[in-house]
Amino acid sequence: MLTVTGLMGVMFGGALGALLRLWLGNAVSRRLGERFPWGTLTVNLSAALLLGAVFGAWQVLEVSLDGLGWGIAAVGLLGGYSTVSSLSLQTLTLWQQTRRQAAANYLLTSVAGGIALAAVGYVTGSATGDVFMQVLG
Amino acid sequence: MTARHPGDNNSLKTYAAVGFGGALGAGLRYVIAIGALQTLGPLFPWGTLAVNMIGSGLIAWLAAHALMHPQGHVSRWHRFWFAGFCGGFTTFSLFSLEALLLWQRGQASLAVLYVLMSVSGWIIAAQVGHKLAR
Numbered sequence: 001m002l003t004v005t006g007l008m009g010v011m012f013g014g015a016l017g018a019l020l021r022l023w024l025g026n027a028v029s030r031r032l033g034e035r036f037p038w039g040t041l042t043v044n045l046s047a048a049l050l051l052g053a054v055f056g057a058w059q060v061l062e063v064s065l066d067g068l069g070w071g072i073a074a075v076g077l078l079g080g081y082s083t084v085s086s087l088s089l090q091t092l093t094l095w096q097q098t099r100r101q102a103a104a105n106y107l108l109t110s111v112a113g114g115i116a117l118a119a120v121g122y123v124t125g126s127a128t129g130d131v132f133m134q135v136l137g
Numbered sequence: 138m139t140a141r142h143p144g145d146n147n148s149l150k151t152y153a154a155v156g157f158g159g160a161l162g163a164g165l166r167y168v169i170a171i172g173a174l175q176t177l178g179p180l181f182p183w184g185t186l187a188v189n190m191i192g193s194g195l196i197a198w199l200a201a202h203a204l205m206h207p208q209g210h211v212s213r214w215h216r217f218w219f220a221g222f223c224g225g226f227t228t229f230s231l232f233s234l235e236a237l238l239l240w241q242r243g244q245a246s247l248a249v250l251y252v253l254m255s256v257s258g259w260i261i262a263a264q265v266g267h268k269l270a271r
Contacts (some may be wrong), residue, residue, distance in 0.1 A: 001171075002167075002168060002171045006167070007164055007167060007168070010163050010164055010167040011160040011161070011163055011167075012160070013163065014159045014160045014161075014162060014163020014166075014225045015156040015157070015159045015160040015163075015225075016156075016159075017159060017163070017225065018155050018156060018158065018159020018160075018162070018163075018220060018221055018224050018225045019152060019155055019156050019159065021220065021224060022151075022152075022220050025220075044229040044230070047229060047230035048229065048230050048233035048234070050230070051230040051231065051233070051234050052234060052237065055234055071167070074231075075166075075167055075170075075231070076163050076167075078231075079163060079166065079225075079228040079230055079231050080159050080162065080163040080224070080225040080228070081230070082228050082229035082230040082231075083223070083224040083227050083228070083229060084192060084193060084227035084228065084229050084232065084259055085189075085192040085193050085195070085196035085219075085223035085224060085226070085227040086196070086219075086223070086224060087229060087259070088193035088196065088197065088259040088262070088263040089193070089196045089197055089200055089263060091259075091260060091263070092197060092260065092263045092264060092267060107256065107260075110229070111252065111256055114229060114230075114232070114233035115233050115236050115237055115252070117233070118230075118233040118234050118236075118237045119237055122234075122237065
């Protein structure tokens with residue numbers, strides 16, 4: 001169901017996520033240079049790991065995915081923090097610069113790494129949720 | 138006193154443009170995702186696939202357009218459009234999680250299909266966007 005509260009929550013999270021991506025992306029590019037899109041790669045891989053963890057914990061704690069919390073933290077913040085548009089544009093640009101190997105490496109590392117890290121996050125998040133539940137009794 | 142270009146990394150204007158664009162992008166993505174869920178059902182993540190392809194096409198179109206019109210609207214508002222709107226509209230984390238969940242729920246072939254459709258869809262959309270601007 002689309003509600004005004006839900007939409008506002010997602011937009012709030014999305015604004016924070018975009019700012020966080022700008023900040024971290026710039027910080028990583030400054031350190032590692034702009035010849036390869038390290039900034040976006042770092043952002044996307046960390047976002048996949050964190051979203052996997054949040055989802056794992058949410059599931060164990062039986063929190064609803066329709067609630068405002070998931071809207072703000074997952075759909076808004078972690079969804080808006082990560083980006084596919086930059087990934088696509090950077091891959092296309094590397095390809096057009098005839099740096100085909102770099103383009104393929106970037107795309108493959110992003111996708112395979114993202115799914116693998118989402119799985120790692122999921123296991124970690126579920127385990128943390130379990131411990132939390134036991135402590136709560 | 139030094140004059141600041143609106144595109145400066147650390148100017149308040151940049152943060153406002155990126156935050157505002159990110160909010161609009163994420164909000165629109167949410168509306169599309171709910172619409173896709175209600176019309177097409179929960180079996181396949183159509184919403185995420187659609188926003189990521191549209192966002193990839195849009196950003197490539199904007200980039201080529203900005204390159205040809207350095208003084209144009211897109212160039213002046215590039216922080217809003219690129220890091221803000223397109224970045225917030227598309228999502229890599231939800232794509233990764235959805236692929237994982239399809240796999241985990243015993244729908245391995247759907248998971249592989251989703252990943253292949255997504256990756257090829259993003260790149261093809263970006264190429265189309267780039268060509269349309271030229």
